[in-house]
Amino acid sequence: TQLLEQSPQFLSIQEGENLTVYCNSSSVFSSLQWYRQEPGEGPVLLVTVVTGGEVKKLKRLTFQFGDARKDSSLHITAAQPGDTGLYLCRGCKETSGSRLTFGEGTQLTVNP
Amino acid sequence: DVKVTQSSRYLVKRTGEKVFLECVQDMDHENMFWYRQDPGLGLRLIYFSYDVKMKEKGDIPEGYSVSREKKERFSLILESASTNQTSMYLCASSPPWEKLFFGSGTQLSVL
Numbered sequence: 001t002q003l004l005e006q007s008p009q010f011l012s013i014q015e016g017e018n019l020t021v022y023c024n025s026s027s028v029f030s031s032l033q034w035y036r037q038e039p040g041e042g043p044v045l046l047v048t049v050v051t052g053g054e055v056k057k058l059k060r061l062t063f064q065f066g067d068a069r070k071d072s073s074l075h076i077t078a079a080q081p082g083d084t085g086l087y088l089c090r091g092c093k094e095t096s097g098s099r100l101t102f103g104e105g106t107q108l109t110v111n112p
Numbered sequence: 113d114v115k116v117t118q119s120s121r122y123l124v125k126r127t128g129e130k131v132f133l134e135c136v137q138d139m140d141h142e143n144m145f146w147y148r149q150d151p152g153l154g155l156r157l158i159y160f161s162y163d164v165k166m167k168e169k170g171d172i173p174e175g176y177s178v179s180r181e182k183k184e185r186f187s188l189i190l191e192s193a194s195t196n197q198t199s200m201y202l203c204a205s206s207p208p209w210e211k212l213f214f215g216s217g218t219q220l221s222v223l
């Protein structure tokens with residue numbers, strides 16, 4: 001059973017469209033990280049959210065941590081082909097030490 | 113600049129061979145990790161280490177072992193490679209409780 005469920009698994013959109021991807025769990029996390037992975041590379045951290053209800057913006061990307069700290073969303077405005085990649089969320093629980101959990105990822109393709 | 117280096121980008125091995133995947137980080141991080149990444153299964157933790165000579169099993173340690181003799185180096189060992197170990201292997205390092213820094217990955221094919 002996957003501790004973190006990401007949806008959708010695949011998303012293919014046209015340049016300029018908006019989109020939202022989700023990361024859901026039944027567990028409470030002390031923090032949650034979002035990574036992006038481009039082909040042939042390892043994942044790179046985009047943001048860490050810590051407080052329930054927190055919203056962070058990174059240019060056209062908006063990240064939100066749920067009030068109960070069980071879920072998170074990533075919204076991209078006016079998507080660009082450069083946004084193409086695998087988006088991964090990673091939940092951090094203090095009781096788990098370094099053994100932290102990744103979701104399965106959302107593969108985003110933005111077509112020009 | 114932060115750097116995690118995996119020794120091979122692509123590797124092809126035969127069933128039954130012993131395989132070593134090497135990872136080196138230059139950031140003096142305490143924690144190092146080995147993941148495998150497969151389509152539809154995401155990133156799964158094989159082993160991690162929080163100090164020299166210390167190791168902990170992740171979610172899928174069967175068929176693998178690890179070695180951390182020096183702080184900067186974390187090796188993943190496949191004692192007898194099998195076809196179901198064909199995968200992308202990713203090494204990462206981090207300070208305690210902080211973000212992961214990943215290498216570029218090793219695509220291993222076991223024939």
